[in-house]
Amino acid sequence: MGAAAATATAAWSRLLEARAIPAEIVAAAPVSPYGFSPEAFARRTEALIGRELRLPGRRALEALPEGGHVLDVGVGTGSASLPLVPRAGRIVGVDIDEGMLREFRRIAASVGVAVETVLGPWPEVAPLVPEVDVAVCHSVLYGVAHLAPFVGALSSHARRRVVLLIPDRQWLAWQDDLWARFHGVSRPPAATAADAVAALRELGVPVQREDETLPPVGGLPTREQVVAEVRTRLCLPPERDAELEAALGERLHRRDGQWVAGPPGDSVAVTLWWDTTVSP
Numbered sequence: 001m002g003a004a005a006a007t008a009t010a011a012w013s014r015l016l017e018a019r020a021i022p023a024e025i026v027a028a029a030p031v032s033p034y035g036f037s038p039e040a041f042a043r044r045t046e047a048l049i050g051r052e053l054r055l056p057g058r059r060a061l062e063a064l065p066e067g068g069h070v071l072d073v074g075v076g077t078g079s080a081s082l083p084l085v086p087r088a089g090r091i092v093g094v095d096i097d098e099g100m101l102r103e104f105r106r107i108a109a110s111v112g113v114a115v116e117t118v119l120g121p122w123p124e125v126a127p128l129v130p131e132v133d134v135a136v137c138h139s140v141l142y143g144v145a146h147l148a149p150f151v152g153a154l155s156s157h158a159r160r161r162v163v164l165l166i167p168d169r170q171w172l173a174w175q176d177d178l179w180a181r182f183h184g185v186s187r188p189p190a191a192t193a194a195d196a197v198a199a200l201r202e203l204g205v206p207v208q209r210e211d212e213t214l215p216p217v218g219g220l221p222t223r224e225q226v227v228a229e230v231r232t233r234l235c236l237p238p239e240r241d242a243e244l245e246a247a248l249g250e251r252l253h254r255r256d257g258q259w260v261a262g263p264p265g266d267s268v269a270v271t272l273w274w275d276t277t278v279s280p
Contacts, residue, residue, distance in 0.1 A: 008198040009147055015191040016145040019170065021235065025183060029235035038099040041077040045107055048083050055212045056165040056271040057083050060134050063161035063275070064088060068133035071157055073122045074140035077103040080165065081136055085113045092129055094118045123153035131157055138165040141272075142191060147199050155205070158276050168193045168211065168268040174251070178234055181247055193270040200272065210271045219258025226252060226259045 021033060053061060057080075064070065067089030072081035075093030077100055082091070093104050093115060101117040108115040118125050135158035144150045154162045173190035180186055193209065200207045220226050227245050228238070236244060245252060252261050 008195070008202040012147060012191065012195055012199040013145045015170075015189070015195060016142065018188040019190065022185065025185070025235050030237050031232050033233050033235050035232070036076075036097070036100075038077060038097070038103045041079070041100060042103040042107060045077040045079040045082060045103075048079055049085075049107075049111060051083070053083055054214070055210055055269070056080070056136070056138065056163050056273075059210075059271055059273045060084055060136050060161065060163045061087055064134045069130070071129060071132040071135040071154075073135065073137040073154065075104055075117075076100045076138075078107055080138040082107060082111060082113070085111050088113060090114045090116070092116045092118065092132060094120070094122050094125060094129065096121050123149050126153040126157065129157055131159060133160050134158055135162045136164075137162070139167075139171070140164075141166045141196055142170045148203055151200065151203060151205060155274075155276050161273060161275050164272040166193055166196060166270050166272065168270050172233060174263050175230070175234065178230075178244070178247060182234060182236060182240070182244070193272070196270075196272065206274045207272050208274060210273075212269045212271065213266045214269050219255060219260045221258065223252060223259050226261045230261050 026033065060070070061084055064084060064087050066087060068087065069090045069092070070081050070084060070088045071092045071094070072078065073094045075081065075095045078091070078093065081088065081093065091108065091113060093101060095101050095104070095117075096119070098119055101119060105115060105117060118128050135154045137154060141164055169192050170190035176187045176190075197207055197209050220229065223245070224241075227241050227248070230248065231238065231241060231244055234244070248261060251263060252259070253264060
């Protein structure tokens with residue numbers, strides 16, 4: 001592909017790289033803004049097992065043979081792949097966080113499915129991963145500035161289908177005004193699912209897009225816990241909590257007995273999928 005043709009993929013890379021947190025802010029942060037709690041992720045995964053499958057799960061399941069093998073890239077604790085049991089007979093989970101993989105193995109054992117885990121970034125660890133029937137990858141794509149090798153490795157490992165899930169707009173874009181208020185950082189426009197589709201199609205991926213409106217996922221028991229979580233993402237110290245809580249305003253609210261932060265109302269989850277009879 002010539003340089004002139006690579007407009008959508010180049011635009012995708014620029015969007016993601018421009019929204020990186022400035023290195024000096026990360027260096028001064030009391031806690032890394034990139035950390036996640038394996039225990040909190042595990043609770044979410046366990047709540048999904050045995051429930052009616054959401055759209056990405058249905059798209060994966062319809063391409064998965066009985067006892068089929070699944071690759072889950074950015075597996076976390078298995079929320080994308082473990083709900084596919086018992087149709088899934090074996091799951092290969094790839095993640096950069098050993099704590100997440102440990103919880104994934106624990107939950108997998110509780111539902112009686114065989115798993116293999118690979119620690120490391122995708123696609124660098126792709127040579128260590130066997131071919132499977134279906135590959136799934138949830139809530140990862142907005143962290144992938146260079147799509148071609150990432151997506152190409154997914155397609156080459158999946159005999160039947162690849163299924164991705166992303167929000168319709170880049171994760172935590174709703175916090176952009178808070179970055180301006182607390183750090184004086186004016187963040188560029190967020191990437192969207194439409195940007196992802198354009199880039200994937202430019203790479204020759206026969207991607208299909210389907211949208212699903214969903215209530216916010218997760219939540220915490222107290223206001224203080226939610227404020228602390230937002231504070232971590234914003235690289236702020238605990239002494240700014242009162243100011244941060246005031247700045248959040250109505251974006252800090254209760255839903256289904258839990259406290260959440262973000263715009264009120266439902267969100268749009270976007271399922272992107274393609275069959276791998278045509279490789280990118």
